[in-house]
Amino acid sequence: MTAQDSKLGDTDDKIFVGKGNEQAWLTLAFANRHGLVTGATGTGKTVSLQVMAEGFARAGVPVFAADIKGDLSGISEVGVPADFIVKRATEMGLTFEPDQFSTVFWDVFGEQGHPVRATVTEMGPLLLARMLDLNDVQEGVLNVAFRVADDNGLTLIDMKDLRALLDAIVPDAGKKGTDAEDSPLAEIKKAAQGFGNVTKATVGTIQRQLLVLENQGATKFFGEPALTLKDFMKTDRDGRGMVNILVADKLLQSPRLYATFLLWMLSELFEELPEAGDLPKPKLVFFFDEAHLLFNDAPKALMDKIEQVVRLIRSKGVGVYFVTQNPVDVPDRVLGQLGNRVQHALRAFTPRDQKAVAAAAQTFRPNPKLDTAKVIMELGKGEALVSFLEGNGTPAMVERVMIRPPSARIGPITPEERKAIMDASPVKGKYDTAVDAESAYEMIQKRIAGTAATADPGAAGGIGGGGILGQIGSMVGTIFGTNVKRGRLSTGQVIARDVTRSVTNQVIGGMAANIGKSVAGQLGGSIGRTLVRGALGGLLRR
Numbered sequence: 001m002t003a004q005d006s007k008l009g010d011t012d013d014k015i016f017v018g019k020g021n022e023q024a025w026l027t028l029a030f031a032n033r034h035g036l037v038t039g040a041t042g043t044g045k046t047v048s049l050q051v052m053a054e055g056f057a058r059a060g061v062p063v064f065a066a067d068i069k070g071d072l073s074g075i076s077e078v079g080v081p082a083d084f085i086v087k088r089a090t091e092m093g094l095t096f097e098p099d100q101f102s103t104v105f106w107d108v109f110g111e112q113g114h115p116v117r118a119t120v121t122e123m124g125p126l127l128l129a130r131m132l133d134l135n136d137v138q139e140g141v142l143n144v145a146f147r148v149a150d151d152n153g154l155t156l157i158d159m160k161d162l163r164a165l166l167d168a169i170v171p172d173a174g175k176k177g178t179d180a181e182d183s184p185l186a187e188i189k190k191a192a193q194g195f196g197n198v199t200k201a202t203v204g205t206i207q208r209q210l211l212v213l214e215n216q217g218a219t220k221f222f223g224e225p226a227l228t229l230k231d232f233m234k235t236d237r238d239g240r241g242m243v244n245i246l247v248a249d250k251l252l253q254s255p256r257l258y259a260t261f262l263l264w265m266l267s268e269l270f271e272e273l274p275e276a277g278d279l280p281k282p283k284l285v286f287f288f289d290e291a292h293l294l295f296n297d298a299p300k301a302l303m304d305k306i307e308q309v310v311r312l313i314r315s316k317g318v319g320v321y322f323v324t325q326n327p328v329d330v331p332d333r334v335l336g337q338l339g340n341r342v343q344h345a346l347r348a349f350t351p352r353d354q355k356a357v358a359a360a361a362q363t364f365r366p367n368p369k370l371d372t373a374k375v376i377m378e379l380g381k382g383e384a385l386v387s388f389l390e391g392n393g394t395p396a397m398v399e400r401v402m403i404r405p406p407s408a409r410i411g412p413i414t415p416e417e418r419k420a421i422m423d424a425s426p427v428k429g430k431y432d433t434a435v436d437a438e439s440a441y442e443m444i445q446k447r448i449a450g451t452a453a454t455a456d457p458g459a460a461g462g463i464g465g466g467g468i469l470g471q472i473g474s475m476v477g478t479i480f481g482t483n484v485k486r487g488r489l490s491t492g493q494v495i496a497r498d499v500t501r502s503v504t505n506q507v508i509g510g511m512a513a514n515i516g517k518s519v520a521g522q523l524g525g526s527i528g529r530t531l532v533r534g535a536l537g538g539l540l541r542r
Contacts, residue, residue, distance in 0.1 A: 013280065015055030017048070017342070018386060018401035019092045021369075026052065026340060028059055028281035030389035032314045034337055035321040036330065038360065039344025044382045045323055046071045048342050049287055050406045052321070053243055056285050057101045062233045062241040065287035066248040066262065074409035075243055076103035076421055085405040088382075092404055099407035102236035103243045104425055105418060108221050108261065112247040112418060115431045116261075117223045120156035121149070123264055130302055131218075131260040132209040141202045144195045145169055148188060154440035158223045159214060161440035166207060168444050170200050184447045216254040221261065224435045229268055231427050233284050242426075252290065259293040263306070269318055270309045276317035283317035291322035292329035307333050327360045335363065339389045341398075345379035364398035375400055 010016050014025040037052075039045045050072060053063045067073055079085070079098040089096035105113030120128070125146045129139040145165050149156050156162055168185045169192035183189065192198045234242045251258045266286065276283065288294065294306070310320060314337075322330055322338065326346060330338070341364060348354040361373035364387050375385060379400070387398045413421075422428065 010055050010058055012059075015052060015059065016094075016404060017051060017055070017388075018384065018403040020399050020401035022399045022401075024386040024388060024399060024401045025390075026055065026388050027390065028061070029278070030339065030393055031056070031061075031285060032279070032282045032317055032319040033339035033389055033393065034310065034314065034319055035340030035342070036327060036335070036338040037321060037323045037342045037344075038325060038327050038329075038346075039379075039384070040325055040346050042381070043344035043379065044384070044403060045344055047382065047406060047410065048344070048384060048403050049289075049321075049323060050075055050408070050410070051404055053285075053287065054099070054101060054406055054408060056282075057241040057243055059281055060235055060239050060241050061282050062235065062244065062284050063287070064232050064244040064246070064265075064284065066246045066258075066289045068248050068252055068289050070247075070249055070412040071410070072245055073103075073105070073247075073413045073418065074411045075101050075245075075406070077409040077413055077417060079406060079408045079410070085410075088402065088405050092402070094404065096405065097407060101243050101408055102238075102240060103245060103421060104231075104427060105245050105247055105422060107247040108251050108257075109217055110220060110432070111250070113245070113422065114425065114427055115220065115434070116246070117221060117226050117431065117434070118261075118264060119224065119226050120158065120162050120222050121146075122226060122268070123222070123260075126302065126305070127260050127264055127267070130263075130298070131256050132206065132213060133256065134206065134209065138202055138206055138209075140196065141198055142206060144192055144198055147195060148191050149440060151191060152188060154443055157437060157439040158441075159210060159219050163207065163210060164441040164444045166203050169198050170203050171198065184450060185444070188444075213257070216257055217250075218254075218257060221257070224437055225431055227431070229265070229272060231430075234426065248289070255290075255293045255296075258290070259296075262288055263294065266309055266313070266320065267305075270313045270316060273313075273316040273318065275315055277315060279317050282319045285319040285321065287321045287323060289323040291324040294322075295329065295331055295334075303331065303333075307331075307337075310334055310337055326356050327363050328356050339393070339395060341385075341387045341395075342403075343376060343385040345381075345383070346376050348377055365395045367397040367399065370398060370400060372398055 013028050015028065015031075016023065017026050018024045037045050037048050046069070049065065053065060053072075053075060056063050065072055078100045079096075081096055081098055086096050106116045107113035108116050123131075125139065125143045129142050132138075132142075134142060145162070146156070148154070148169055149165055154161075154165060156165065168188045171189055171193060172183060232242075232244050236242060246262075248258060251261070266288075269284070269286070273283070295303070298306070313320065321340075322334075324330065327335060327343075343360060343364070346353070346357050346360060348357045357376050358373050360376055364372055364385065366372065370385075372385065379385070382403050384401060384403055385398050386401050387395045390396045
């Protein structure tokens, strides 16, 4: 089938991206094999991204993309048939028909889109340490804090929860013996010291880094209601995929926050979605702009996890497309997994630039008719070297093509247009108002004030609380005699307690798999022990 066979160029199983001597088609069945869009500033990367996003949306595939400059917001409005657009479409054998796509705007700061929030517990210590730029010792103490929170049913929702927990694990330097044991937080402090030496100096350094993060706006990011990623994976009433745009112009001023936030989203998708195998088209396509920020100064442990997620998330039906200036911005072990490539022009003004061009040329399957390295420096605006997967999943020979024009508007929308879209949004009202549920901060304050009913973590709305979870915990605890206030336990009581916890956690673990994030604040204490840290530090529900 040729481009002329369809007014829009796309078919049921392919997206028409551009045309040169040959036509460039992105096959939907291979779209979850990931991709890369590269090129110098001003060479047309955003337009290529928009063309692919439109194609995916038409095919019923939801899209998520970070909008760094605001240009991508135009996908929500009807395209303008400007002369140069109509001319390019005609040259490709297309009939240009203006179009627009159902769009949802998101904004970590809640200013130009719906607020995006995650809980501190969901973020996990690995990603949070990356966000805070902690060294190995400080990251170790942060891991201790998360472990103590999990073991003691202290749900970490927002920044004040984490601050309160860090204060709680600091040892009382002036108290020893009986005085230390009488402290309302003695159990928490002892648990922390059991994992290693937690010093006041190290905790103080982490607290200062938290202040830096708060000054960058992270206070608005951590909280509830936490984002439900299924809200990204919707279609509109016409069966087209929703286009989710993260407004990132302000967020990019804090590069670590930006990169870590998108990493968290990727890890959450990896952890939440079931195995899907090879599908006719992806469940979701994720465009990661300014991808070099993801890899800059990333420690080896984090790089290993990123590689693992990128490699395995394909089987979950998610396609990840990195957008950056040069392929060398992406580590080789990740680059090797990106099968679909769009390379815009690179400039070689220095010896270092020339090496980068040569490296970019080597990432393509050679075409005997093209001097790839030379063509990369000659490409005009809107032109690109393209190689998509074809046949049995092998890369096609690189071709020089002109990228097709988008059907929607090219360029940003007005504030009035944005407001109208948000007012009609399918998630309007769901995330707009923050909720401050009882969590670690309130629980610790109760302990300090002496109002906590018991030091057992189940008392915080969990195993000892109300509801079905509370009833299960109460019945099993009563049978073994382990739900009563205790002093020093005998060997038999210790064994009974451990058996009780093991049995109860297995029972509740199965139930917790069906509990949504919306009740995390109320049930965090009861399911804390049954949640396992995922690949990038989030929570894997098992």
